[in-house]
Amino acid sequence: MTVEIDLTLNGEERTFEAERSDSLLDVLRKNGYTGAKRGCDTGNCGFCTVTVDGESTMSCIEPVATIDGATVETIESLGSQDDLHPVQSAFVDNAALQCGFCIPGMIMRSRDFLEENPDPDREEIRAALSDNLCRCTGYEKILDAVEDAAERMDGDTAVAADGGQPVDDVSCSGCGCGVNDE
Amino acid sequence: MSKPDDAGSSERQHTAAAESEHPMEWDEAPNNRKPASDRQTISEREEKDDARKIVTGESKYTADYAKHFPDLAAGSVLRSDIAHGRVTEIDASAAEEMEGVYAVVTPDSEEVPDKPYTSSGQPYPEPSPWDLHVLRREVNYVGDPIAAVAAVDGDTADRATRAIEVSYEEEEGVFDTAAATNPDAPQIHDPDNIENHQPGADYERNIESHIEGEIGDVAGAFEAAADSDDRIVTETEWELPYQSHCVPEPHTTIAHRDEDARYHLITSTQVPYHTRRQLSHLFDVPIRDIRVSKPRIGAGFGAKQSMLIEPITIALMEAAGRPVKLETTRREQFYALRSRRPARVRMRSVVTDEGDVEALDLSAVTNSGAYGPHGMTVGSSVGSKPLPLYTHAPNIRFEATAVHTNLPVAGAIRGYGAPQGHFALEGHMDEVAHELDMDPLELRARNRIEEGDIDDASGVLSGGEHTRRIRSCGLGECIDRGKEAIGWDEVEQPDEEHLHRACGVALTAQKSGVAGDELGAAHIKMNEDGSFILQTGAVDIGPGADTAMAQIAGEVLGAPPEDVLVQPSDTDVSPFDYGAYASSTTYVTGQAVKKAAEKARTQLLEFAAKLLDEPPETLEARDGAVHAERTGESVTLEEVGYGSIYGDDERAQVMGEASHSTDESPPPFGAQFVDVTVDDRTGEFEIHDLVYAVDCGVAINPDLVEGQIEGALHMSYELAVSSGYSFDEDGTPETLGFRDYGMPTADDQPPIESIIVETHEPTGPFGAKSVAEIPVNGVPPALSNAIRNAVDVRVSDLPITAEKIEAKLDTADEAAD
Numbered sequence: 001m002t003v004e005i006d007l008t009l010n011g012e013e014r015t016f017e018a019e020r021s022d023s024l025l026d027v028l029r030k031n032g033y034t035g036a037k038r039g040c041d042t043g044n045c046g047f048c049t050v051t052v053d054g055e056s057t058m059s060c061i062e063p064v065a066t067i068d069g070a071t072v073e074t075i076e077s078l079g080s081q082d083d084l085h086p087v088q089s090a091f092v093d094n095a096a097l098q099c100g101f102c103i104p105g106m107i108m109r110s111r112d113f114l115e116e117n118p119d120p121d122r123e124e125i126r127a128a129l130s131d132n133l134c135r136c137t138g139y140e141k142i143l144d145a146v147e148d149a150a151e152r153m154d155g156d157t158a159v160a161a162d163g164g165q166p167v168d169d170v171s172c173s174g175c176g177c178g179v180n181d182e
Numbered sequence: 183m184s185k186p187d188d189a190g191s192s193e194r195q196h197t198a199a200a201e202s203e204h205p206m207e208w209d210e211a212p213n214n215r216k217p218a219s220d221r222q223t224i225s226e227r228e229e230k231d232d233a234r235k236i237v238t239g240e241s242k243y244t245a246d247y248a249k250h251f252p253d254l255a256a257g258s259v260l261r262s263d264i265a266h267g268r269v270t271e272i273d274a275s276a277a278e279e280m281e282g283v284y285a286v287v288t289p290d291s292e293e294v295p296d297k298p299y300t301s302s303g304q305p306y307p308e309p310s311p312w313d314l315h316v317l318r319r320e321v322n323y324v325g326d327p328i329a330a331v332a333a334v335d336g337d338t339a340d341r342a343t344r345a346i347e348v349s350y351e352e353e354e355g356v357f358d359t360a361a362a363t364n365p366d367a368p369q370i371h372d373p374d375n376i377e378n379h380q381p382g383a384d385y386e387r388n389i390e391s392h393i394e395g396e397i398g399d400v401a402g403a404f405e406a407a408a409d410s411d412d413r414i415v416t417e418t419e420w421e422l423p424y425q426s427h428c429v430p431e432p433h434t435t436i437a438h439r440d441e442d443a444r445y446h447l448i449t450s451t452q453v454p455y456h457t458r459r460q461l462s463h464l465f466d467v468p469i470r471d472i473r474v475s476k477p478r479i480g481a482g483f484g485a486k487q488s489m490l491i492e493p494i495t496i497a498l499m500e501a502a503g504r505p506v507k508l509e510t511t512r513r514e515q516f517y518a519l520r521s522r523r524p525a526r527v528r529m530r531s532v533v534t535d536e537g538d539v540e541a542l543d544l545s546a547v548t549n550s551g552a553y554g555p556h557g558m559t560v561g562s563s564v565g566s567k568p569l570p571l572y573t574h575a576p577n578i579r580f581e582a583t584a585v586h587t588n589l590p591v592a593g594a595i596r597g598y599g600a601p602q603g604h605f606a607l608e609g610h611m612d613e614v615a616h617e618l619d620m621d622p623l624e625l626r627a628r629n630r631i632e633e634g635d636i637d638d639a640s641g642v643l644s645g646g647e648h649t650r651r652i653r654s655c656g657l658g659e660c661i662d663r664g665k666e667a668i669g670w671d672e673v674e675q676p677d678e679e680h681l682h683r684a685c686g687v688a689l690t691a692q693k694s695g696v697a698g699d700e701l702g703a704a705h706i707k708m709n710e711d712g713s714f715i716l717q718t719g720a721v722d723i724g725p726g727a728d729t730a731m732a733q734i735a736g737e738v739l740g741a742p743p744e745d746v747l748v749q750p751s752d753t754d755v756s757p758f759d760y761g762a763y764a765s766s767t768t769y770v771t772g773q774a775v776k777k778a779a780e781k782a783r784t785q786l787l788e789f790a791a792k793l794l795d796e797p798p799e800t801l802e803a804r805d806g807a808v809h810a811e812r813t814g815e816s817v818t819l820e821e822v823g824y825g826s827i828y829g830d831d832e833r834a835q836v837m838g839e840a841s842h843s844t845d846e847s848p849p850p851f852g853a854q855f856v857d858v859t860v861d862d863r864t865g866e867f868e869i870h871d872l873v874y875a876v877d878c879g880v881a882i883n884p885d886l887v888e889g890q891i892e893g894a895l896h897m898s899y900e901l902a903v904s905s906g907y908s909f910d911e912d913g914t915p916e917t918l919g920f921r922d923y924g925m926p927t928a929d930d931q932p933p934i935e936s937i938i939v940e941t942h943e944p945t946g947p948f949g950a951k952s953v954a955e956i957p958v959n960g961v962p963p964a965l966s967n968a969i970r971n972a973v974d975v976r977v978s979d980l981p982i983t984a985e986k987i988e989a990k991l992d993t994a995d996e997a998a999d
Contacts, residue, residue: 021337034246035239037480039430040512044920047430075239088237092229095885098893099724100236101430101480107237130929133920135428136481136724138892139928140936 035075046132049105098136204651257508258339265913285501311378325518398577403541423906431480438505453761520593557584563599608963656877686968695766702771703757712819719759740803765952781838854960865988880949894957
């Protein structure tokens, strides 16, 4: 059964058609916001973390029907590759990423946490990130990055120049799959 | 090294043939060995080439390509819910009638191949047995795929899958390797249906393979020790459970036919070329009519060396007549796909009073689960990777038996048997040290492998016939620096009487690719703006291989790494590569990249020579330009690029290509240290620090090397303390998610300190060896050793838990009373 959902998504009023059974993650990904990743569909890994009404939220277990009217921010709302948000640049500069599948969720969680607690110690950061798993880094460089981001944030709330729209895809030369865009 | 006086069982002499076959000197390209001050792009902490895409969410993994296929169907797989038996009936009528269902496939569907294959993702011919079918009537574990559905969306596909009714004729299962090898145990496989070239198979006893080898005379050494009062004999047993890769991105495949009706797969794989070859075999389609594209991969750790869902996706695509995306669930990841194999390992040794190892005997039984991918080869690695640490031991024996049970299928996973072997060997060495009342580091110092050694322990399965020269070994420095960092000599006991603090150590070794069974190839071309496009088949699954390749090419060409664009692996476009496994990429493919870049550099210098009017052999490429030593003049790479393509004289694009294969596989080395405090009332323990020092030759990118260490230590720590999988008495899995499983969170993970010890491996690109797997080997033995040092109990079966420590402390107390 289809329902209409109104969201303030990355600062824009948007209306989406969704199945009643859809999660927020389903709606985001179907509409091109693929920064949030599907890792477990059970709220266990945090790869799908986005910000809903200012709170870090596992979008895979957030029934879309319950958040009609909410304000949602995704990774697409932070910086662009040329103009990174301080949390993003801290992750890049601290080499705090490998496969990257957990990183959009980890960055949203870190951003929300640092807005709440701008000067955390390492143990507080460990606790704050414990709903978001990472398999590649042993968390070590991620903890470094969040410590570094706290220093960089300093009240800075950069917004992407493009307003957080999904990046348009260019078709690949072979078959239209776009696989070689990267 | 001191050796016992009596000659009978002492140090063996290597033959002159081995000495001359593996000379210490290696004919190394003159530019391969650069002091740190001469390096331009290698050894630099270059930003990972996809870092900005990743942090902005723009990096695209397989599932992110769904939007390119407007008529994409979603797939779902029905899997066996019994552990052993036969499917007697599949009633898919209700599923087929559901609205939105495009196709249901079963073992009888014409789109589903009916021939055996292996999922192993190994080179041709695969050592693993061909014992799998795409969909299965004979089911051997809870998780065997039986049918699959393609539907308009994932929910519909899942509902349709659940609507398929399967009837089974159930058989008794067997869930333990000891029970499985009993002649009365249920037989899992009929050898007539399997193509298995592994030695020692005995399917009546559920044995997939058995291998053994010996150097010297181990039985003789034990006999002599029994009659001797200056030798000790030590026997220990070790046990390890299943471990999940916990890959962040679940296995995902999109299959469609392109405009030439060729199969095109976008898939999360570590082995695009092996996948293409196996699909060609299964579907009777020429290799040229299959294209496998690797987008960004959400990590592999060996999980994606296996070809698990690609065949089902193609069958669904053919049946549905439209593109299909099959994305596995996290539950499937835990019970239905691949895991680290459980193992029981027995160690025996003869050591002199002085601490010289005279004999080592390692015997392993590994649990393959229901099928055989990697059974023999992982089994062989249990011994052949760690035993070289003590290659001076004159008598070494090793055997490994791979046994089937009706449990999840084991496969390739980071470490590839080495963690099982290291737990046994390095735990055992500490037990020997305790018996001798000797510092465990002193015992290791007396016996460990060194630079210049001829190692035959890695060839123990060939009876020592296969040997190799150790041309780089920084193990001594690893031990010294790790010891210093952990505070080995300065452990202070806590004030509380019930708390006991101690350090533990374990040495580690691995390989760099599969000796004599690798191929990497590379092609590089120069654009007119002085940038380069580098194509390799190397499969960057997350650790940053593409960046390392750009650094290697940049070092040769005098180009900044960001000017070397590395294209993702695609079988239509990229040169051949065996794939991302066995710690091979930097060592093997990196050398192909270096050679290809050198060929391009020769041409580049010839063009520059014309522009500078100087002989090419006097020119140097660095910092984005070519410099003439004599005149001090230079031309930029951009000028050379334009000149080569648009110049007035002879025009030619600067490009180079090369392959690299090698019989060498130099071991990296490392020392793992753990600092722990144990509460003797409860057995609870706290790890203060995990320190790992590694010799991986020259680190091409220290940030990436540290990333490998830290990530591998996380997995190694998990293997040491997390609980593996649990099953009910019928073999039904009970561990179905990250939290059931206990993957460590940021809050659980002890701090990690990584130390890079530089050596120079002359056979590697700019002196590099591997680093991806080796750090996964050390935490279980080092932690077990630290706890033994702290409270004098030995936990020899993983996971190490407070309950086990407490129980052993209680037993020790009772014995003392």
